Amino acid sequence: MGVGPDDLGRLFDAHAAALILYARQWREGPEAEDLVQDAFVALARRPTLPDQPAAWLHRVVRNAALSARRGSRRRKAREASVGRPEGDAWFAAVDDRLDAREAAAHLAGLDPEAREVVTARIWGGLTFEQVAELQGCSTAAAHRRYKLGLARLLERLERPCPSTNPTP
Structure with a gap:
């Protein structure tokens, strides 16, 4: 029977944003979105839903991203003059509690x-x-990797913020 459109829509609504963020570790902007779209196309072609769809989608995005990164490295080695713009934030919008660019950095x-x-x-x-x-x-x-990553983020985020209003 295959994966139905209702299941795809539900899964897309639930996981697309997180998958795009996840893909941006390796690919930027529209390339990350393409990886996610391709993962959902692959899911639609499956005869049944995987037991853990979110984990399956992350695996497909990761594998495609790593494959694309390898291809990009080979291409860049051949075409040294081709560059890629840097600086795309990993966040879609600025959260009012945290500067998205700073957090991405x-x-x-x-x-x-x-x-x-x-x-x-x-x-x-x-x-x-x-x-x-x-x-x-x-x-x-x-x-361990998670705890170490959070600890390093916390160290960086707890640095004193520059004040725009100096205290007397």
Whole structure:
């Protein structure tokens, strides 16, 4: 019978934004959105829903992103004059409690494994077991990476903010 449009719509509404954020670890702007769209197309072609659709979608996006990154590196090596604009934020909108660009910069400053687990866990809503499977490590390693990533983010975010109104 295949995956129905109602299931696809429900899953898209529930997971697309988090998947785009997740994909932006490796690809920027429209490329990240294309990866997510391709993942949902792959899901639509499946005969049945996977047991854990969110984890399955994260895996498909990750594999496609890593494959695209490898291809991009090879292409860049051949075409040294081709550059890619930097600076796309990983956030779609500025949260009024946190400067999105600053948060994206802090997140980008994490090592890739910690950044991936923090993004997948917080914005993707994946369990540590799902993240561990995604990264090919133990659940304990995924948890350690998560705690380390959060600790580093907290260190950076707790630095004193510059004040626009000096206190007398």
